Amino acid sequence: MTKIKTHLSLAVAISGLAATPAMAQDTWEGMDTNSVRGEVQQRYDAALAATQDPAYISANDPRYIWASEAKAQCGIALGYLKSRTRDEVSLSKCRMAYDRMMDVPRPRPVIAATPPPAPVCNRELPGLIFFEFDSATPGPDAAEIVSYVTENAGPCNWSSFQVVGHTDRSGSNAYNLELSQRRADAVANLMTSRGIPQSALDTTASGEESPRVPTADGVRELQNRRVEILVNN
Incomplete structure (x- = not known):
């Protein structure tokens, strides 16, 4: 604890x-x-x-x-x-x-055989995936991040997820809402392809309304073009 x-x-x-x-x-x-x-x-x-x-x-x-x-x-x-x-x-x-x-100093190597480490159950934000401008194609590290979430779902007792799509503030509100939904759906599809049931996923489109980095309207910001994977329970 x-x-x-x-x-x-x-x-x-x-x-x-x-x-x-x-x-x-x-x-x-x-x-x-x-x-x-x-x-x-x-x-x-x-x-x-x-x-x-x-x-x-x-x-x-x-x-x-x-x-x-x-x-x-x-x-x-x-x-x-x-x-x-x-x-x-x-x-x-x-x-x-x-x-x-x-x-940070590394621990001394353990000679004797040890059991596998316990999973890292980070409920706050287990998955964060970024996107290129005006793209709904997950970035190159998306597969690794989704694998981390799916592999730890069982050991961490994660049975339900919220997949939230976001955009930066470049473009209209209506377009960004649609783009954020496509981003959320793309990540949800990755998760189901790795064994997470569709019924365990709730996709949400947030558009440009919840930026990770506050910017003026019309500004392109990489950190705001993202999908967040959240644990519901």
Whole structure:
């Protein structure tokens, strides 16, 4: 129980983290965009591997939380870099979360055989999938995220899910409502293809009404183009 409370507190702190002047400083200043993309890709790959590493998943410290945040923020930064845009907020958060992930000491290897680690039952937000602009095709990490949810549904006693589609504020309200529904349906289809019953899923279209990052009307924002998988019970 203590470990779960600690992880939830860290998750809340991370979600509200803003880049400070020190964090916003471009430590890759002078590097071209392709080189920066390589640095970010290396951190994303390391964070992705860490979120699948039993040593991180079962560790009694925040390494799994930081690895998850590094994967999310570096993925967002990569999305911007694809269009040759250096988004300093996601870049600084990518570096910060990756450094925190690497700063946590790894446990000593256990020689004796140990039972498999208990599932990580994060009820607050087990799945978060981002989308390209004006697209209802889930991003490249969607399969891994959906696999995490479906594989842990049984061990975590998750029997019902809400799949909520969102858009950024670029486009009309009516179009964005329809687009967010298509995004929610696409993720729900992924879940059913991996064994979750259709009856266990409730898809909801939120359109542009609940942004993850508040913006002015008409602004494109990668973090707002998403589907959230929530546990109902």
